[in-house]
Amino acid sequence: MSDQIITFIMYCVPALIVGAVAFYFFRIHIENEDKKRLFLLHKENQKYTMPIRLQAYERMTLFLERMSPQQLFLRIPPHNFSKKEYEALLVNSIDEEFEHNLAQQIYLSEKLWNIIRTAKMATIQIIRKVALTEDVKDSQAMVEAIFKEFVEKATPSANALSHLKEEVRQFLK
Template sequence: MEQQLLNLLMYTIPSLVTGSVAYLFFREHMQNEEERRKFNIMKSLSKESLPVRLQAYERLALFLERISPNKLLLRVAPLSSDKQAYEDLLIKNIEQEFEHNLAQQIYLSDNCWSVVNASKSATIQLIRKVGVSEKIDSANKLREAILNEMLDKPAPSNAGLHFIKKEVGEIW
């Protein structure tokens, strides 16, 4: 009886050790294969998504350039001499440009999108702040006042452009 138990252990223990080693090796191999598959998928997605992401950055850089007060005032001429109508037209133009590029946010970091959004809001706020003045009574005077305001300081959209350039530089 003792001899049979000893024989059983002599066959069972090496089989258990061999089976355990095989199991651990197989599990490790499967994990490595899964990681390799994920890496290959990410690599192919990155190859396809990079041009789309860069295009999103380009479009938002163009948006920020277009809403820069100096360029906006040259592009959007007043339809009448009414100051309030021109102020509304400028803000409407900025909002339309923004809505046109709204979907680009999915390709940007949250910080970058926040900076772009803040640049838009700051530009609108600048136009409204200048428009509040009692001295300005016509659309042309509003244009002049906004341009004069921009002589001393950079456009609010410059911060957004700088952030976009920095973020695109980090992609490379």
């Protein structure tokens, strides 16, 4: 009886070892095939999403450029407006441009989107702060005061634009 058990074990142990090795290699093969399939799917999806993401980056670049004081004052010159009217025109222009590009946030990182939103709010805050200044009497004086704000420091839109460019560089790697 013990000879039969020993013989049975001698046949089963190699079979179990072969089965375990086969299972291990089969599992590794399946995992590699899954990774390959996911890589190919990701690569295929990138064909379609890359142009859309680049377009989103382009649109946000345009928004940031249009929001910069130099461009803003070229588009909305300070004719004979009161400072309150001019403030409202500038803020409305920035808000409309931002709302027009709201959908682009799904293609940008959350960090970049927050930087862009912060730049927008900072620009509006500076416009409002200058409009509340007693020394500023009309729209022309307002333009000059806003330009003085940015003589020694970069505009919020310029800072956001540098972050956007860095994210695009990382995306294209």
